[in-house]
Amino acid sequence: MRGSMARLAACLLTMVAVAACSSSKTTTTPTKDAGTDTPAADTVLTDVVKPDVPVADVPPDIAPDLAVTDVPGDVSAVQGPVARGSYLVKFVMACGDCHTPRMPDGSPDMTKQLAGVPAMFDLAPTDPSVGAIGTPNLTPDKTTGLGNWTDDQIKTALTTGMDDKGKPLFPIMPYWLYHNLTADDANAIVAYLRTLPAVANAIPERQPLGFPFTVAAQPLGMDQMPLSSVKAGEPAFAQSQNGRYLVAVAGCVDCHTAPSAAGVPLPVDVTRILAGNRDFPASEFGLPTPPFPVHIFSANLTPHANGIAGWTTTQIQTALQKGLDKDGNKLCPPMPAGPKGPFAGMTDTDALAIGTYLLTIPPVDTGKIDPCKAP
Ligand code: HEC
Ligand code: HEC
Numbered sequence: 306m307r308g309s310m311a312r313l314a315a316c317l318l319t320m321v322a323v324a325a326c327s328s329s330k331t332t333t334t335p336t337k338d339a340g341t342d343t344p345a346a347d348t349v350l351t352d353v354v355k356p357d358v359p360v361a362d363v364p365p366d367i368a369p370d371l372a373v374t375d376v377p378g379d380v381s382a383v384q385g386p387v388a389r390g391s392y393l394v395k396f397v398m399a400c401g402d403c404h405t406p407r408m409p410d411g412s413p414d415m416t417k418q419l420a421g422v423p424a425m426f427d428l429a430p431t432d433p434s435v436g437a438i439g440t441p442n443l444t445p446d447k448t449t450g451l452g453n454w455t456d457d458q459i460k461t462a463l464t465t466g467m468d469d470k471g472k473p474l475f476p477i478m479p480y481w482l483y484h485n486l487t488a489d490d491a492n493a494i495v496a497y498l499r500t501l502p503a504v505a506n507a508i509p510e511r512q513p514l515g516f517p518f519t520v521a522a523q524p525l526g527m528d529q530m531p532l533s534s535v536k537a538g539e540p541a542f543a544q545s546q547n548g549r550y551l552v553a554v555a556g557c558v559d560c561h562t563a564p565s566a567a568g569v570p571l572p573v574d575v576t577r578i579l580a581g582n583r584d585f586p587a588s589e590f591g592l593p594t595p596p597f598p599v600h601i602f603s604a605n606l607t608p609h610a611n612g613i614a615g616w617t618t619t620q621i622q623t624a625l626q627k628g629l630d631k632d633g634n635k636l637c638p639p640m641p642a643g644p645k646g647p648f649a650g651m652t653d654t655d656a657l658a659i660g661t662y663l664l665t666i667p668p669v670d671t672g673k674i675d676p677c678k679a680p
Contacts, residue, residue, distance in 0.1 A: 386489070390497025393490060394419075396650030397555045398483070399641050404440045406506075411591075419443040420450070420504035426477055428514075438475050439508040446503040459498065460491045466521035475511065476522035476572050484524035485553045523570040527553060531578055531607070531666035541661050548662025551655055552579070560585075560639065561603045580669040581605035581612065590638050596680040601637050604676070609668035618660030625656045630676070637677035 394400045405413040406422045421442035429435035442450040451459055458469045466473050466480035474480060486494070530553050533545040552558065561581050562573040581604045587597040605612030613621070620631040626649055628635055628642035636642050643649025648656075 386493040386496045387500055389490065390493035390495070391500075392650070392652075393494055393554075394497055396647050397551060397655070398494075399556060399647040400443070402641060402647065403477075404443050417504050417506060419498070419501055420446075420506040421508040423508050428475075428511075434512075435514070436512045438477065438511045440478075441508050442504065442506045443498055444501045444504045444506075445499055446505050449505050449507040450503060451498065452503060456492070456495045459495045463494065464491055465524075473518065473521035475514070475518060479556060479559050481522045481524045481572055482554055482556065482558055485527050485530075485550070487550075490554075517570060520570065522572050525553070525558065525571075525573065525575065525578075529575050529578065530558075533662050533665040534667075535661070535665050541665075544658045545662045545665055547655070548658035548660070551659055552662060555659075556641070557606065557659075561606045577669060577671070579606040579663070579666065580671045582671050582674055585639055592638065596678070597637060598675065598677055601639075601677040602674045603640075605669065605671040605674055606663050607666055607669040608664050609670050611671055611673050612668065613663060614668065616660075616664065618657050618664060621660030621663060622653060622656035625651055625659065626653075634676070635679035637679045 401413055401419060403425065404419045404421055405415075406417050406420065408414050419442075421440050423439040424437035425440045426438045428438055444450040445452045447453050454462075454469055462468050462474060462480070464480060464484050464486055466476065466478065468474055483491075527550075530549055533549060535541045535545040558573060558578060560583055561579050563577055563580070563582055565571040565574045581602065583603045585601045585603065587594050587599055587601055590601075592601075608614045608616075616631050623629050624631075624636060624642060626643045628640065628644060628646065628649075630636055641647045
């Protein structure tokens with residue numbers, strides 16, 4: 306994982322167009338907590354994100370990823386913004402993949418949930434003047450976490466990439482996608498972060514970097530997200546809109562789009578959004594080759610013959626929640642799918658909405674992408 310991020314970071318750093326630059330999340334987070342929010346499929350997008358939509362009865366969690374029975378598909382008890390925030394952070398946006406330290410076996414250390422990881426990403430391993438980037442401590446600890454930040458400061462960092470001192474965050478942090486969060490969802494995430502146990506864990510700030518990292522990355526706007534062919538007024542419209550929103554904020558675009566030739570300020574190639582083919586070298590995730598191929602490529606998520614044409618929404622739901630492709634083969638890391646990864650906790654409603662959206666966007670030809678045959 307560090308290696309993978311290092312690669313992306315190094316590519317961004319040099320602004321070299323390297324198609325092999327890879328993004329960064331891992332998928333080893335065992336998440337078996339109850340899925341929570343259940344935005345009604347037949348509401349419009351703005352309704353979907355109201356804090357009072359039905360969400361699961363998930364108390365502010367102490368150790369959410371451990372406290373589990375089975376992920377129960379959709380659940381619907383009203384909990385308000387904290388549960389919505391918890392759901393997004395854990396099961397849709399997977400903040401813990403980057404911000405929670407890991408145990409030696411690769412599972413998240415839930416005694417330090419979201420408490421940050423020093424030197425998580427080596428920007429330029431051979432150049433000590435550049436150094437490494439840690440993921441900050443997001444718990445309410447006053448000296449080492451976000452305890453002294455205001456809600457607005459947290460939201461600004463999350464959605465614009467400017468920290469409390471007005472310094473741009475390195476775009477490994479997907480603020481350029483989180484920019485699309487609705488105000489309600491950004492508030493819900495902050496509300497949830499406030500409920501985390503404060504953990505004292507000092508994360509060294511990264512060294513100042515030169516241009517282009519002196520400016521924040523350009524956000525990818527909702528208007529740049531492919532449009533679904535489902536029209537307003539059709540029964541599946543709200544569902545496809547919800548899917549489009551979730552795909553924009555869940556990191557799908559980050560991993561399933563090739564890196565931009567320009568590097569920062571545009572982290573991904575906006576002409577090929579969701580067309581896949583980002584390279585994730587197995588070695589950077591500590592995966593043995595064989596059985597894993599040396600290069601794992603993200604799939605084309607558009608309905609092209611070399612993408613997901615012919616899939617059903619239910620098969621996409623299964624891919625997300627259970628980590629199986631339409632033929633029942635296991636998906637490889639770093640796809641953060643179930644049964645152990647964050648998307649295991651995605652609600653049926655949301656997983657199906659994502660499927661509806663992806664199957665109705667314009668097909669993009671990426672050529673044949675060799676699937677990774679997971680053992
Ligand atoms: C792909 C990895 C990744 C993911 C996923 C991610 N972050 Fe980050 N985040 C980072 C990195 C790296 C930094 C530090 C960037 C820097 O130092 O320039 C950061 C910085 C931040 C900061 C600034 C804090 C500070 O002290 O400066 C906040 C707030 C934050 N992230 C919140 C979140 C939340 C909330 C989520 C999920 C909704 C999330 N992040 C998901 C990698 C990630
Ligand atoms: C951290 C990177 C990452 C993120 C985030 C991610 N994916 Fe993936 N995804 C991958 C990779 C890599 C593969 C290829 C795995 C394989 O070949 O076994 C993949 C495979 C898939 C597949 C299987 C497609 C096929 O043809 O077999 C689907 C469906 C999918 N992803 C959907 C999504 C959706 C929807 C999201 C967002 C909700 C998402 N992914 C987020 C990396 C990611």
